[in-house]
Amino acid sequence: MTVKRHDGRKADEIRPMTAKVGVVPNADGSAMFSFGKTVAIAAVYGPRHLHPQFMQNPSTGILRVNYDLLSFSVAERKKPGPSRRSKEISKVTEWALAPAVNLEEFPNTVVDVEIYILQADASTRVAGINAAAMALAHAGIPMKTLVSAVAAGKLDKELIVDVDKEEEDFREGEGATDFPAAKLSGRDEFSLLQLDGKIQPELVPKALEMISSACEKVYEVQKKALKDFIENPEGGNGK
Amino acid sequence: MSSMDVTNLSRNYFRKMFAEGKRFDGRSNFDLKEVQIEYNISNKAEGSARVRLGKTEVVAGVKLETGAPYPDSLDKGNLMVSGDLLPLASPRFESGPPGFDAIELPRLIDRELRESGAIDFKKLCIKEGENVWTIIVDIYPINDDGALIDASSIAAIAALKNAKLPGLNEEGKVDYSREFGEKIPLNEDIIPISFTFYKLGESLILHPTREEEEACEAKITFGISKWNGQYMVNSCQKGGKATFSGKEIAKIMEILPEKYEEIIKNLGNLLK
Numbered sequence: 001m002t003v004k005r006h007d008g009r010k011a012d013e014i015r016p017m018t019a020k021v022g023v024v025p026n027a028d029g030s031a032m033f034s035f036g037k038t039v040a041i042a043a044v045y046g047p048r049h050l051h052p053q054f055m056q057n058p059s060t061g062i063l064r065v066n067y068d069l070l071s072f073s074v075a076e077r078k079k080p081g082p083s084r085r086s087k088e089i090s091k092v093t094e095w096a097l098a099p100a101v102n103l104e105e106f107p108n109t110v111v112d113v114e115i116y117i118l119q120a121d122a123s124t125r126v127a128g129i130n131a132a133a134m135a136l137a138h139a140g141i142p143m144k145t146l147v148s149a150v151a152a153g154k155l156d157k158e159l160i161v162d163v164d165k166e167e168e169d170f171r172e173g174e175g176a177t178d179f180p181a182a183k184l185s186g187r188d189e190f191s192l193l194q195l196d197g198k199i200q201p202e203l204v205p206k207a208l209e210m211i212s213s214a215c216e217k218v219y220e221v222q223k224k225a226l227k228d229f230i231e232n233p234e235g236g237n238g239k
Numbered sequence: 240m241s242s243m244d245v246t247n248l249s250r251n252y253f254r255k256m257f258a259e260g261k262r263f264d265g266r267s268n269f270d271l272k273e274v275q276i277e278y279n280i281s282n283k284a285e286g287s288a289r290v291r292l293g294k295t296e297v298v299a300g301v302k303l304e305t306g307a308p309y310p311d312s313l314d315k316g317n318l319m320v321s322g323d324l325l326p327l328a329s330p331r332f333e334s335g336p337p338g339f340d341a342i343e344l345p346r347l348i349d350r351e352l353r354e355s356g357a358i359d360f361k362k363l364c365i366k367e368g369e370n371v372w373t374i375i376v377d378i379y380p381i382n383d384d385g386a387l388i389d390a391s392s393i394a395a396i397a398a399l400k401n402a403k404l405p406g407l408n409e410e411g412k413v414d415y416s417r418e419f420g421e422k423i424p425l426n427e428d429i430i431p432i433s434f435t436f437y438k439l440g441e442s443l444i445l446h447p448t449r450e451e452e453e454a455c456e457a458k459i460t461f462g463i464s465k466w467n468g469q470y471m472v473n474s475c476q477k478g479g480k481a482t483f484s485g486k487e488i489a490k491i492m493e494i495l496p497e498k499y500e501e502i503i504k505n506l507g508n509l510l511k
Binding site for chain 1: 312343461495
């Protein structure tokens with residue numbers, strides 16, 4: 001069985017990806033990542049002094065993530081400022097990135113990760129995670145590995161990867177399932193798992209396999225952007 | 240017992256116990272807590288229920304309002320899930336703006352209810368394009384002894400099953416002096432329930448006590464229901480800094496339908 005996707009993609013085909021490091025020159029680390037028309041940018045500041053003081057942890061530095069949509073990034077203008085949705089995504093993104101970084105050498109400090117969506121065509125949180133992981137590496141934060149993320153989905157009975165907005169709004173048969181996930185690159189460790197929709201339990205492991213192979217492709221794109229930057233730092237916006 | 244962070248000593252002890260399939264209250268890792276439901280706990284609510292899951296206690300109430308539909312769903316009613324982690328229920332909860340847990344809980348229940356198809360949104364339309372019902376489910380923990388999300392998911396569907404539509408006046412607004420009408424439109428066969436698996440070391444457990452929950456390093460919540468005779472996972476959210484392997488998720492997917500049937504059986508006629 002093959003799925004007919006509105007843009008002609010195969011079930012396991014990701015939209016064209018672009019990635020670039022050093023897009024916010026004054027940040028300690030920064031990157032952009034896009035899945036087709038979904039564009040995310042991320043900047044990293046730190047390790048730096050943590051305020052408020054009561055949040056300080058004498059045994060390790062902490063990661064603090066903020067994710068949001070820019071007000072004009074969606075069809076209906078998004079009211080600026082944090083929403084319940086963005087607070088939830090910020091927190092799950094923090095949990096998605098935290099297992100990959102090692103901040104024990106920086107007690108009492110914070111590493112701030114700021115993620116903003118410039119243009120939204122679904123899969124924004126996973127694009128944000130991909131950009132943030134690259135920005136952390138660019139900032140020189142000690143990491144075990146990168147984090148790569150993609151949203152799997154299910155349209156009626158068919159599993160797909162990299163869901164766009166039109167697919168997210170699919171309503172026929174069993175409807176649309178959105179299944180964003182992040183993995184520590186090269187390991188069997190999922191650090192983000194969210195899901196909305198209707199999916200048979202026995203299909204979940206199959207979806208995870210599709211996510212794993214898609215994440216490998218994402219990882220290659222992230223790695224290449226980081227290598228390109230090292231080989232030619234002025235090729236980006238510099239740092 | 241007042242609130243205190245779990246010490247490394249107890250965390251290590253829990254880790255060892257869970258690895259051996261043991262728990263302080265005599266249950267093994269996936270044994271559920273005893274569940275009880277009580278209806279009509281507040282007579283001003285359109286529907287209400289109290290759920291006890293072991294020592295954890297949650298109340299949920301349903302209120303209904305009418306109003307204009309959303310522009311993208313002119314022939315459908317709406318659902319709103321809210322709630323708060325009252326300082327009443329735990330020394331860990333503080334008054335003030337909602338923290339992450341207080342934001343997450345209603346959002347998880349909202350998604351699980353909405354995606355399962357338990358509510359017939361089309362039947363909540365009073366006059367297309369003009370007037371529709373909005374169901375508001377408010378959830379409050381009364382005593383937090385762990386597994387709040389799982390207890391809340393049962394309380395939410397119980398309160399919904401208990402709810403009736405209030406009377407309307409000529410302008411199509413709720414009028415409590417009039418007689419209540421029918422039950423709210425639900426797809427009777429769809430009963431969404433959430434299960435949160437907690438992870439410590441390599442072990443997974445279900446229905447933790449507060450102490451167990453605090454010792455764990457990660458959690459993952461799955462909302463499950465039955466739709467057209469098939470089990471359907473409707474929602475999922477992972478929390479905490481540790482990760483889950485593909486194998487662990489596959490194992491959870493095997494256990495999930497069994498545990499769902501177990502709780503439905505335990506509830507028997509209580510959730511009809």
